Amino acid sequence: GEEVAQTPKHLVRGEGQKAKLYCAPIKGHSYVFWYQQVLKNEFKFLISFQNENVFDETGMPKERFSAKCLPNSPCSLEIQATKLEDSAVYFCASSYDRGSEKLFFGSGTQLSVL
Amino acid sequence: DAKTTQPPSMDCAEGRAANLPCNHSTISGNEYVYWYRQIHSQGPQYIIHGLKNNETNEMASLIITEDRKSSTLILPHATLRDTAVYYCIVRVRNNNDMRFGAGTRLTVKP
Numbered sequence: 001g002e003e004v005a006q007t008p009k010h011l012v013r014g015e016g017q018k019a020k021l022y023c024a025p026i027k028g029h030s031y032v033f034w035y036q037q038v039l040k041n042e043f044k045f046l047i048s049f050q051n052e053n054v055f056d057e058t059g060m061p062k063e064r065f066s067a068k069c070l071p072n073s074p075c076s077l078e079i080q081a082t083k084l085e086d087s088a089v090y091f092c093a094s095s096y097d098r099g100s101e102k103l104f105f106g107s108g109t110q111l112s113v114l
Numbered sequence: 115d116a117k118t119t120q121p122p123s124m125d126c127a128e129g130r131a132a133n134l135p136c137n138h139s140t141i142s143g144n145e146y147v148y149w150y151r152q153i154h155s156q157g158p159q160y161i162i163h164g165l166k167n168n169e170t171n172e173m174a175s176l177i178i179t180e181d182r183k184s185s186t187l188i189l190p191h192a193t194l195r196d197t198a199v200y201y202c203i204v205r206v207r208n209n210n211d212m213r214f215g216a217g218t219r220l221t222v223k224p
Contacts, residue, residue, distance in 0.1 A: 004157070033212075035214075040155070040199075041216070042214055042215060042216050042217075043158075043212075043213075043214035045212075045213060089155065091157050091158070093157070093158075093212075101146070101148065101160070101163045102160040103150075103158070103160065103212055104160075105156075105157025105158050105159070106157050107156055107157050108155070108156075108157055
């Protein structure tokens with residue numbers, strides 16, 4: 001597609017439940033990035049992929065967070081046993097290649113943990 | 115990547131030029147200056163980028179000082195729809211991610 005598609009737009013989970021977010025990058029883009037934005041503050045980089053391979057996961061919390069980009073499937077970000085502090089908007093972005101100056105962002109998934 | 119400093123907020127009158135400053139005094143020779151903006155709660159949108167020469171596109175102009183320690187994003191004729199948070203980022207071109215700071219909240223007023 002011509003835009004980064006993120007689903008769902010909103011996700012509500014009780015503390016301790018699992019949350020799974022999806023991202024379909026722009027067709028032809030090799031790189032996918034996940035960011036977390038808490039309460040409209042700064043973005044926190046989580047992880048990036050080059051096709052289905054993890055490229056940089058230095059921002060991923062060691063526990064509970066995992067992500068995948070499998071061939072012919074949307075990328076996913078999964079949070080096991082959600083906590084209140086996981087409440088945030090999670091943005092996915094894609095770019096054509098590593099040197100691209102443009103990241104194209106999706107409209108985000110608002111995760112609310114109650 | 116080098117850290118950037120931006121004012122937290124600015125106002126601009128509709129139809130006037132909006133000049134958004136950014137300090138990046140520790141920028142390295144191979145780091146580019148990028149600008150993105152986030153309108154309301156949408157995903158960030160790319161605006162412009164440059165290395166050392168001034169750049170202009172259909173959205174904005176980017177002025178980078180000769181020592182590259184600061185830059186200014188110029189929106190020549192601001193409209194109400196330009197109200198957004200503007201992020202200045204410095205990044206090595208082949209780095210794989212953008213590290214966003216707090217940005218400048220620009221409010222365009224009628």
